[in-house]
Amino acid sequence: MTVEDIAARVGLSEPTLRKYYFRELGDGPAVARALVLEAMFDKAKAGNVSAARLMLAEFDKGDTAPPIRPQAAEPAAKKEPPLGKKAQADVDAKTAHEDTGWGPLLN
Secondary structure, three states, rough: HHHHHHHHHHHHOOOHHHHHHHHHHHHHHHHHHHHHHHHHHHHHHOOOOHHHHHHHHHHHHHOOOOOOOOOOOOOOOOOOOOOOOHHHHHHHHOOOOOOOOHHHHHO
């Protein structure tokens, strides 16, 4: 669709559409193409010969690779928040005597 047609369809003026939806207008065709190719790839994997032929033709063009679905990310190890000033002083105080002459007396 043209930008004018899209603006008329959604009920916005063309300048408003371009102002607020410029990313979608720029990326929209590529996203739509990728969705169609992904659906065709799924059909080809399921055994649809027509879809397989279309995908092979797309691969031969050289500008299309098989769609790669994102893998589920492994949960990141939770990072403990840094200790505050007083909490760090308490931790340090528990071992402050170890390298001094007082160490053996305090244990």
